[in-house]
Amino acid sequence: MAAKKPRKAATKRELAAAKDAIQEHTFSVLVDNEAGVLARVVGLFSGRGYNIESLTVSEVDQDAHRSKITIVTNGTPMIIEQIRAQLERLVPVHRVADLTVEGPSVSRELALVKVKGKGERRVESLRIADIFRAHVVDSTNSSFVFEIVGDTGKLDAFIELMEPLGLVDVSRTGVVAIARGSQDM
């Protein structure tokens, strides 16, 4: 793993360039997988009034006991800088990457989408699922559960199309993201 780079805070000019515009940012946070670490991160967001649009966490390195948390949040440039600095201040945090600004990245989300229906509506849901490359992971005479992977926008679009066809339930994982290219975190 790369060592933490020396930090430089933004200057007033850099902050003013995008003054007060609310931006969405995706943070990738590598942490020690220890008790309470998620509570620390979540508590930081709730305690300081930052937004969480999506949050995912899972162990990514069993031997080193490391987990990765992906957080989608939003705020003004000053708030975003604060979020980053506050995350870096947590003792179990190894590295914080703001994927939105640190070069290109990919992000994916998975959803399980349950649709109930018969006849033409059932066929139509299958046809749309095919276009979206969603898979059927469960089916009964009157229902399907589709698994779909993609970015948040694609999932939103799919779910919207399923609405009139008998959408009954949705579970989404939240966003996971990673930087493009050959570098580790």
Next chain:
Amino acid sequence: MSTRRMIGGEIILKALADQDVDVVFGYPGGVTLPLYEKIGQQNRTEHILVAHEQGGVHAAEGYARSTGKVGVVLATSGPGATNTVTGLVDALMDSIPVVCLTGQVTSHLIGNDAFQEADTTGITRPATKHNYLVKSTDDLARVIHEAFHVATAGRPGPVLVDIPKDVILGEGAYVGPDDVEIKQTYKPQIRGDRKAIEEAVELLASAKKPIIYAGGGVINSGPRASRLLTELVDMTGYPCTLTLMGLGAYPASRAQFLGMPGMHGSLEANMAMYHCDVMVNIGARFDDRVTGNTAEFSPKSRKVHVDIDPSSINKNIAVDVPIIGDCASVLRDMLKVWKENKLKTDKAALKKWWARIDRWRAKDSYGFDQGPDIIKPQFALSRLNELTRGMDIHVTTDVGQHQMWAAQHLHFEEPNRWMTSGGLGTMGYGVPAAMGVQKGNPDSKVVCVTSEGSLLMNIQEMATIANYRLPVKILNLNNKVLGMIRQWQELFHGNLESECDLSGSPDFVKLAEAFGFEALTASRPDEVDDAIIAMLESEGPCFLNMGVDRFESVYPMIPAGAAHYDIVLGPNDQRAEVDDDDLAMASLA
């Protein structure tokens, strides 16, 4: 790596000894009894039995702030742990290195609502810089050493270690501090970015109306940082203002010191902050009590901000030149760059700037009128200041009017001499903090400046002070009222006194005597000097109950959220006569 097997309780004591801990402030309970058994068998680390765990944390804070070492607290599970919470948040807000060890119920009972169980790590997660629950005796030594590292590294703060009873009783391996591989995640940046420092120094040299605004970060960085700050201020001839947390970082007696900025700061400090063209913030955090309305804060200045904590930068005020680093290190580099580049200040501009500052200063914004009958609290404090001049003295305060008057009228020539609850504003801080200061500085005169509301919040620690014969002096500026509440009610809430009267308080003289203090009184201005001298000269713990004017208010005052030019001077509520010129220039420039 040498390891020895020991019982958990012994590991704790060995770890504290290896961390060079001479004193812990503690209170026993069911789950910590096995540890107390071990404490009773040794005399390497002294245990001070406090009267309340909150007092224990404030004592540890006072000890830490006056000695530069880590303050250590020991509390039992459940109520013992929850009693520490206010102290922990106080230490967090003021960046004070404290390690708090708490007992926890036996591991297999955790989560069962066992007797005296509380989710201590859950409750204190946002109250500490970091906290730990120790799962096995084998982890104990490492975690304690790590806790000391985290408490002191970078921006200091409180760290809590929660230790279940079975971990205290069990056997495990001991590792010394040097054998512990400190987790490399928490690595504060000490050296400031060279480019940014050069830019800051150039800005500083080019200033026509500069101000150096320093805070508690300079104190936390160690006495060297204060010496370097003094060198910078003296070398440039620039004015310097120090926050409530920074008092003592630059000698108060020097002409370049403008006093404190902010809500109850001096006119000259606030006007200079407002009108300056270059502001160099070293280890302060643009707190709302300093900035007032951020939209109107120092609108025409280019700002440099030095802070070891990146999250302090651009939090409240966006700055032009941010420098992440330790104050001492950055100050040293700034001085070096200045000298290498043979920079010169703009003497003519500076002369004009000082002439303006001197006009603000001439208004004597901390001034007061002491009449013949009732003691003015400002008078009492300025006499205390005179009568302790040149003494080895430490001062703690509680929170309220007396705290602000103490900050205005007591002059500190050195760092680590002034202990006050700045960030959290915790009434009840002063008495236990004084106890901790005295413990760390046995030969110093330690004076706690308080008032009866705050005094009653942790008065139980007077028992501890008397019990250990600590010669703490308590100066109670008894105005028979929650003075700061009365002042705000008068000024901002319909001039109606609501639930702030304390005329029904106990007889503090009798109470002090009952605790084992020598007790003195003063109620007339001509008694003030004799009473203060008698208090300072008394051998043991001494309490001076001084009746002061109930209706006095703290001025100057910038109302909460107002701009610096809205500063209110003096008892007649007049707006400061800031030259119209000044304002016009500020808004045009």
